[in-house]
Amino acid sequence: MNSTGDALGCVCDLRSDTMTRPDDAMRAAISTANVGDDVYGEDPSVTALEARMAQMLDKEAAVFFPTGTQSNLAAVMAHCGRGDEVIIGDSYHIYCDEAAGASVLAGVSMNAIAADLDGALSPALVADNIKDDDPHYARSRLLCLENTVGGQVISLTKMQAAAQVAWNSGLAVHLDGARFFNAITVLGCRATDLAKCADTVSVCLSKGLGAPAGSVLLGPQAVMSQARRNRKILGGAMRQAGVLAAAGLYALDNNIPDLAQDHARAARMGDALRKLNVGEVKQGSNMLFFTPAPEHHQPLGIHMANAGVRIGGQSPAIRMVLHRDVTDEGLDTAIAAFRSYYS
Ligand SMILES: Cc1ncc(COP(=O)(O)O)c(C=O)c1O
Structure with a gap:
């Protein structure tokens, strides 16, 4: 390895957009960050990041998480109780790549339905999979959407149509927006346009935006209060997390x-x-x-x-x-x- 962490001779690492390293300006933002104990709600940089994201996506509240996996899991736990069911695309990250945490830790059943070739969920298929209220069945409680899916960007019309079917039957909707800003860049829409396709949205700062760690979960105040509690349960409540939040704020200001x-x-x-x-x-x-x-x-x-x-x-x-x-x-x-x- 050289001083920047490159494997010797590596000039181009295409394995993932999580390979980004903070540049000098981001490192300067990190080193000058105002910090406090965020578990006491006293880290000004974390508070500023949460407020900034809530305003950008027009959601009532936000919670900063160390990872997207934990943010998604805390959201699922906030929406669902044990024995509830999540309807989700069969290629989506929460179903395929998060070690079945929703089932293992939250007792939630995952009903994976076939995503279309473009990664979208068909509203008719979502509707078919919402279970009747019958003691034999798990309770359908949450629809999990994703955008982008394997880099593919799903249109607002398709996002809205799938969400509406869930809302019509009293389910909540969560969006895994790990690459939320990639999606809105391609869609050419405002952050609020995509954010309003779901009740809660998880956004990663550690992928194309270049921050070293951190995701933000956004949604209604009551759901975010539960998500903050869930973050504690999951061991993700951090102390002087402002050093990470400062990188996130820098990324939002400069890298989109x-x-x-x-x-x-x-x-x-x-x-x-x-x-x-x-x-x-x-x-x-x-x-x-x-x-x-x-x-x-x-x-x-x-x-x-x-x-x-x-x-x-x-x-x-x-x-x-x-x-x-x-x-x-x-x-x-x-x-x-x-x-x-x-x-
Ligand atoms: C679509 C999607 N959702 C969630 C995550 C989880 O993010 P993290 O690696 O921060 O846990 C990833 C990570 O690559 C992802 O690609």
Whole structure:
């Protein structure tokens, strides 16, 4: 490793947008942050971040969490009791990638329904899966939406339509907006437009926005009070968390416009890959998936690593994610390495 933490020779890390490291200006914001004990409600930077996000998304209240996983889980716990059921897309992070925490820790049953190819949930399928009030059944309590889904951006119309079906039957709606700002950048809408498609929204600061940690959960005051209690139960109430909140505030002030550049670079990478024989290429917002023939997986990964480019090791589709630590030069290196492999 060198001093910035790069594996030796790594010029372009495309495994995830969580690879971003705070730049000098963000580190300066961290080092000068006003802090206090946030468990006592006395950290001014955390309080400022929560107020700022609540205002941006037009939600009554907000709670700062160390991670998106915990923020999502605290939200599910705030909406649901043991034995309640969440309806969720079968490719969504809460269902696939959060170690079934909602079931393990909250006693919530997850009813995973097939997401459409674009990641959206069909309103008719949501309606079909809302259970009657019958003692044989789990109580349908919450619909979990996600946007972006694997980089794909779901339209406001589709988000609203799925949410409305849930609301009509008395369910609450939670949005896992880990990449909320990527979504609104592509949609060209206001933060409030997407936020109003759900009662509660979880937004990550630690992905494309470049903060080292932190997510914010937003929603009605009563639900956020319960979520704050849940955060304590889950061990996520932090003390001088203002050092992290300051990074989040810096990211909100400075880094949102740069997401469009990540999307443009992902599109450029997609165009370059389509000209090579790499198999199917899918690109949305800052993510790309391509499906090389199985025999290429390992040698391609090694070839790319030798050129200083790290790509995902998933199979059959390999994921690549553009983010603020990938420069045009890094992207050029990655494209050149793909070309030399496939030449
Ligand atoms: C869509 C989505 N939701 C939630 C999370 C969880 O965030 P964290 O890694 O901060 O727990 C991730 C993380 O990659 C994600 O991609």
